[in-house]
Amino acid sequence: xxxxxxxxxxxxxxxxxxxxxxxxxxxxxxxxxxxxxxxxxxxxxxxxxxxxxxxxxxxxxxxxxxxxxxxxxxxxxxxxxxxxxxxxxxxxxxxxxxxxxxxxxxxxxxxxxxxxxxxxxxxxxxxxxxxxxxxxxxxxxxxxxxxxxxxxxxxxxxxxxxxxxxxxxxxxxxxxxxxxxxxxxxxxxxxxxxxxxxxxxxxxxxxxxxxxxxxxxxxxxxxxxxxxxxxxxxxxxxxxxxxxxxxxxxxxxxxxxxxxxxxxxxxxxxxxxxxx
Numbered sequence: 442x443x444x445x446x447x448x449x450x451x452x453x454x455x456x457x458x459x460x461x462x463x464x465x466x467x468x469x470x471x472x473x474x475x476x477x478x479x480x481x482x483x484x485x486x487x488x489x490x491x492x493x494x495x496x497x498x499x500x501x502x503x504x505x506x507x508x509x510x511x512x513x514x515x516x517x518x519x520x521x522x523x524x525x526x527x528x529x530x531x532x533x534x535x536x537x538x539x540x541x542x543x544x545x546x547x548x549x550x551x552x553x554x555x556x557x558x559x560x561x562x563x564x565x566x567x568x569x570x571x572x573x574x575x576x577x578x579x580x581x582x583x584x585x586x587x588x589x590x591x592x593x594x595x596x597x598x599x600x601x602x603x604x605x606x607x608x609x610x611x612x613x614x615x616x617x618x619x620x621x622x623x624x625x626x627x628x629x630x631x632x633x634x635x636x637x638x639x640x641x642x643x644x645x646x647x648x649x650x651x652x653x654x655x656x657x658x659x660x661x662x663x664x665x666x667x668x669x670x671x672x673x674x675x676x677x678x679x680x681x682x683x684x685x686x687x688x689x690x691x692x693x694x695x696x697x698x699x700x701x702x703x704x705x706x707x708x709x710x711x712x713x714x715x716x717x
Contacts (some may be wrong), residue, residue, distance in 0.1 A: 445589035446624070449530065452632035455480060456525040464514050473518055474505050483524045487517060495552065495711045515570045523547070523577035530584045530628070537598035538587045543580060545712050546670070551576025552708040553666040556701060562692045567659040568637070575641040578634075579663055582625030582642065586617070593617070610646065622646060661691055669705045 491508035626643035
């Protein structure tokens, strides 16, 4: 599998250019819009998202500028980045991997991470401009597997469907040399993504116990999001049990647990209603 990982494509040129943009200026914002407009697929998906119930605009969004006003330029940047990156490792022959379902799952995780961050003390929140990107890319390792070994990916998808009572981790350990976490992290390193994003790709199912560990806050938020919105499998829809200590570790008052869970359920239902 290592040799096949070496065959992964370079980071997309559009994504590379977007990463370099400073969008806190009018020039940077206009440059972002121009890059997105060159890719009709990305632009249409962003406008489509802005018209979904998730963001509740109450009016028809028709342009990228209107979408940016609603979503925020930082969020538009992260969505465009993730779409560009995911498309570069998506083959025309998708096989059994549910790529649309993966995108919806990833969007749900990004929304959940954003929701969780809003309940955290300001001094403990992960960087706002990285939360969405981390959530949207957290499971990109599945696309890596499908890119480097489509046949093995199909076999893996069949096992997930045939053994619904077993965890993804167990099946990965039996079938794959490297988990989707490791595959995603290797792609992130291959592309030179920020260390915090690579840390989430690798550790969103196994966050470090030490709160002083690098990027602990970002990984912990992604891990909590994964508990609230379980793994990318059709039959895994129930939220996992979360302890008081889990909430406290993020600096979130446990009294908000039910409120947060209701928001996550609402986001999930809204995302599932989006036409990809």
